[in-house]
Amino acid sequence: MIKVSFSHVNEEKLVDFEAYKDKVKEIDDKIRNKTGAGSDFLGWYDWPTSYDKDEVNRIQIKAKEFIENYDTLVVCGIGGSYLGSNAVIDAINGLYPTSKMKIVYLGNTLDPNYIHQILEYLKNRNFAICCISKSGTTTETSISFRLLKTLLEEKVGIEKARKAIVCVTDKEKGALKVLANNEGYETYILPDNIGGRYSVITAVGLFPIACAGIDIVEFLNGCAKAQKDYDNPNILENDAYKYALERYFLYSELNYKVEMLCSYEPRFRMLNEWWKQLFDESEGKEDKALLTSSCVFTTDLHSLGQFIQEGSKILFETIIYVDKPNYDVEIPSDKDDLDGLNYLAGKNLSFVNNKAYEGTLKAHSEHANIPNITINLDEMNAFTLGELLYFFMKACAMSAYLLDVNPFNQPGVEIYKKNMFHLLGKKGY
């Protein structure tokens, strides 16, 4: 369950939700009836309740086969094609997972140092590959996939390699689809009407997530719950829309420039990255939008914490806090107490982390008058994370339409590619 609260936003910085009732209703109509800019990309809207059950079943069967036969899965993709699965896998399994299959990521960089080291590492692993690209032509992904395929074929032979490769791509077009058909790889579909940053709920996210041993149906059930919970045009009864409106108000009326997503758990770092892509790629257009940033506390309280508390007042915070940890650790007593920690002996770390959360909330919202929106999850599991991701996706669509930009395109991303292709001498550039 997710609980969104604005009680740490001072009254003068809190939007009058009621005043935007009609505006929000009008935008909700656009999303619901697919009449706004970019409406061809609203396939995610009812996906949690309309997804292809046969495909999900196929994914589960193949993932089980992969878990039984390989020790490592290489997810090869960039941007929306890997951030969602990486976010979910880390948030659920943690950073030192006990799951059978190790998940590593490639295709998300052109850095020869990183790529060399992963390829060297894979020489001693019994690995499988999941290549993910909607367009099928993304340079980073294509180069990495060529390297991975070559390595695997050299290692185990063409026939065995064929069984160890799956692709997620367009249902009929693109270079990856052609290659997969030619080689006879198992493929899953990224539907035309769902863009990369909304694709974690499709095979793009689901295949790697299933290989990490996470229950993907439970994850989709969580998304479906959020689809229902936030399917309400009334701003007063829709927390996703309230969150979207408050961030819009802070940006457009109070001139805030940055939204910082903060959590108290290192396993949420990739969730931060997924969230940043979702909002920045959706909204950063036409010289508009908040810049997103992120922190993991208490770690970053010892670095960025100084700026947040006393630096220029350009940011507000959105805090994700999980009430019940999956694991806890008790602080032991020490007979000499030289470190002076015996006052905490017998207490759990969750208690200490919680006090850090409460103390920071007070320091930032009361002492520094920084608006703090809080999002509490009762616990972190596949279901609640599904709820959270869908909550953000729905909020993002509303937020971008409030700014009057198309939430679903990314024209700015093309410009570096054109320059790079020209410099590389690619035909036609």
Ligand code: PA5
């Ligand atoms: O959100 C997006 O659309 C992008 O981040 C893409 O996912 C990313 O550029 C990768 O594209 P593709 O899946 O076509 O390789």
